Amino acid sequence: MASISRRMVNPQIEELSRLELLALQERRLVAQVRRAYERIPFYRKNWPKEAATLSSMAEFLEIIPFQSKQDLLVEQEKMMSERVAQPGSQVVSVHMTSGTTGLGQEVHPLTRLDVEAMGSTWMYQAHWAGLQLGDAICYTFAVGMQTGGLSSFPMAERMASRFHQMGPYSTEKKADYLLLYQPHAFIISPAYLTRMQAIFEERGLQPRQALPQLKAIFIAGESYTVDWAERSIAFWGVNISEWYGLMQGGLNLCFSCETGILQNGQRGHLHAMEHRMICEILRPGTNEPVEPGEEGEFVATSLFREAFPIFRFRTGDRVKRMASVCSCGRPMMSIEAGTVARYDDMMKIRGQNLWPDAVDKLVFADVTIEEYAGLVFIDPQGRETVQVQVEFRPGACLNEGHKAQRVAAVVQEIQQKLNIRMEVSEAPYLSLPRFEFKTRRWTDQRRQGRAFIKYTT
Numbered sequence: 001m002a003s004i005s006r007r008m009v010n011p012q013i014e015e016l017s018r019l020e021l022l023a024l025q026e027r028r029l030v031a032q033v034r035r036a037y038e039r040i041p042f043y044r045k046n047w048p049k050e051a052a053t054l055s056s057m058a059e060f061l062e063i064i065p066f067q068s069k070q071d072l073l074v075e076q077e078k079m080m081s082e083r084v085a086q087p088g089s090q091v092v093s094v095h096m097t098s099g100t101t102g103l104g105q106e107v108h109p110l111t112r113l114d115v116e117a118m119g120s121t122w123m124y125q126a127h128w129a130g131l132q133l134g135d136a137i138c139y140t141f142a143v144g145m146q147t148g149g150l151s152s153f154p155m156a157e158r159m160a161s162r163f164h165q166m167g168p169y170s171t172e173k174k175a176d177y178l179l180l181y182q183p184h185a186f187i188i189s190p191a192y193l194t195r196m197q198a199i200f201e202e203r204g205l206q207p208r209q210a211l212p213q214l215k216a217i218f219i220a221g222e223s224y225t226v227d228w229a230e231r232s233i234a235f236w237g238v239n240i241s242e243w244y245g246l247m248q249g250g251l252n253l254c255f256s257c258e259t260g261i262l263q264n265g266q267r268g269h270l271h272a273m274e275h276r277m278i279c280e281i282l283r284p285g286t287n288e289p290v291e292p293g294e295e296g297e298f299v300a301t302s303l304f305r306e307a308f309p310i311f312r313f314r315t316g317d318r319v320k321r322m323a324s325v326c327s328c329g330r331p332m333m334s335i336e337a338g339t340v341a342r343y344d345d346m347m348k349i350r351g352q353n354l355w356p357d358a359v360d361k362l363v364f365a366d367v368t369i370e371e372y373a374g375l376v377f378i379d380p381q382g383r384e385t386v387q388v389q390v391e392f393r394p395g396a397c398l399n400e401g402h403k404a405q406r407v408a409a410v411v412q413e414i415q416q417k418l419n420i421r422m423e424v425s426e427a428p429y430l431s432l433p434r435f436e437f438k439t440r441r442w443t444d445q446r447r448q449g450r451a452f453i454k455y456t457t
């Protein structure tokens with residue numbers, strides 16, 4: 001019996017038993033694979049002919065190969081002739097991936113049904129977070145040709161929402177618009193929510209009074225600490241809801257439920273939309289599924305994409321499969337909120353593995369630090385060197401002596417907990433980059449070619 005009050009979007013899915021959900025998933029998978037083989041030259045070329053008569057999930061896992069980003073980037077100029085399902089796919093929109101891996105941007109053609117499915121899937125998060133039809137939503141990410149922004153429109157349409165695109169404007173202006181438009185929710189990255197909180201604090205604004213209609217904040221794009229989640233929920237006074245998504249899987253696919261990103265002080269669940277996708281989580285570098293409670297690579301298969309469905313896409317994203325069942329009682333498997341990261345974010349420093357979120361946890365344990373940036377490079381003597389710059393909150397009113405003590409404490413914490421010596425110094429306020437989406441605080445000069453989208457402050 002569920003112990004919380006649930007807000008159902010589709011009880012026919014959300015009240016299924018686990019076995020019923022898996023049976024539905026298998027039926028949809030078989031139909032999707034057969035259709036793709038029959039109608040898409042790209043798959044006829046790359047799959048064994050048994051795909052035409054596929055009959056089960058087990059057979060799917062045996063015969064259908066994995067896809068990588070590199071596979072999708074090959075011969076994209078043949079997209080419309082070889083990858084779009086024919087007949088019956090009228091392409092109405094083309095989205096691109098963000099290109100943050102540095103490998104290139106994929107092109108994804110979409111039919112009207114594909115666009116609508118993006119919107120209807122995202123509805124789950126909106127309703128579970130407490131939004132109702134007609135509620136106003138502010139969207140803070142920039143909208144270009146990338147799917148992250150473009151997909152917000154069909155969601156807003158499905159929600160009959162008063163929808164405000166604030167992407168092109170400065171943080172100060174975005175804060176003005178939040179106050180002007182009085183949204184019921186806004187959509188933002190965790191690092192940028194921290195920046196917005198600083199603006200509210202500078203102006204002496206209490207969200208409960210300044211944004212009385214606010215019901216929820218939607219976040220995605222980076223990991224965060226439990227402390228950060230607690231502080232942010234306390235400051236904004238509303239539930240924070242996270243999503244995880246990827247273009248190749250059909251977009252936003254795992255969502256917080258009514259309980260949000262924390263449950264009893266622990267990280268919450270992001271429920272996978274398993275009636276619309278197959279979610280495999282595999283041990284890194286292997287094809288073996290992880291056990292509940294383990295971390296692994298997220299591998300996605302879309303069950304609803306019409307124009308160019310993707311199968312067994314290896315995301316390179318590290319997720320943790322939840323061991324416990326969520327108190328909402330839904331049948332979907334779930335991944336842990338706040339810990340999604342990219343495997344290629346992991347750095348090897350002097351033989352040690354370093355995950356950026358491990359440094360986040362130590363640096364942001366000091367609540368007077370608002371932002372930081374890390375740099376890894378080889379010094380003239382050939383040594384791997386790590387420099388970290390931290391920005392203190394002006395509101396913390398620290399003198400130079402206090403700042404020096406806090407910098408020294410960060411150095412010591414990192415040395416003790418991570419066993420890596422880093423040089424830490426203070427940076428002037430607002431001198432470090434803030435990111436629009438997919439926050440990257442680290443620059444590894446040993447690597448090349450990774451460019452990210454930054455916010456103007």
Ligand SMILES: [Zn+2]
Binds near residue numbers: 256258269327329
């Ligand atoms: Zn739940």
